[in-house]
Amino acid sequence: MPTLDVATGAALIDELTKIVAHAAAAILARPTGTGMRIKADGSPVTDADEAAEAIICESLRRIAPGIPVISEEQSGREAPTATECSSYFLVDPLDGTREFIAGRDEYTVNIALVANGVPVVGIICAPTLGDCWRGVVGKGADRILKTANSPPIPIHIRPRPQGETVVVVSRSHLDAKTQAYVDGIPQAKMLQSGSSIKFCRIAEGSADLYPRFAPTHDWDIAAGHAILQAAGGSVKAPDGAEIVYGTKELLIPGFIAQGDIRD
Helix, strand or coil, X not given: CCCCCHHHHHCCHHHHHHHHHHHHHHHHCCCCCCCCEECCXXXXXXXXXXXXXXXXXXXXXXXXXXXXXXXXXXXXXXXXXXXXXXXXXXXXXEECHHHHHHCCCCCEEEEEEEECCEEEEEEEEECCCCEEEEEECCCEEEEECCCCCCCCXXXXXXXXXXXXXXEEEECCCCCHHHHHHHHCCCCEEEEEECCCHHHHHHHCCCCCXXXXXXXXXXXXXXHHHHHHHHCCCEEECCCCCECCCCXXXXXXXXXXXXXXXXX
């Protein structure tokens, strides 16, 4: 079976950008909440989720034949055997479906390339905002603005704040343990937001920390993980260990994503 590494994945970054833009357009073309139903795990799904997923999966198989694709909406129908491979794509076609249904702009399209168990390439698009964030670990991260007719803008985490620490947390999944962690940070300014856009805010230097102590799936954080690491930040388990991708359940128990902040 063919494999992809950082170098070959980086060579696909422009193609991946086109794919997420195509998926974003498909989402925007569908009325909010059309075909909404609740999945077995209690989370919502809409026609927009499935339309974006179909576009992404078909396109990935075209540009990278033979590389397995694990996508959120397919995971319940197909065994996640792709995690046994040395490289594969992780896809969340519409991260933040609750925000999408509510009419907020905090939802995203996520694609990550995982090689040897770690995310090495990530791209996140916010359809309503029209912006894309991209990262290749070891090679840097950038942002493409909807309104700009200029090359991608390099992004990097900001220096350690001397005063207020901006902490981004989930709007829909803020649990008591995460709230207690934030309460223990001196001069913390907490901002609630949906989707993986929280990783992007740290990567571009407008936030400092994103803690989450509730479980989430691999596809929810892999693209943000790659982008943030490429921008100089890190994503670790709460105890400081490396994040483990590709478990049987495709679940991450918790994590702390951070830029250049004091411990």
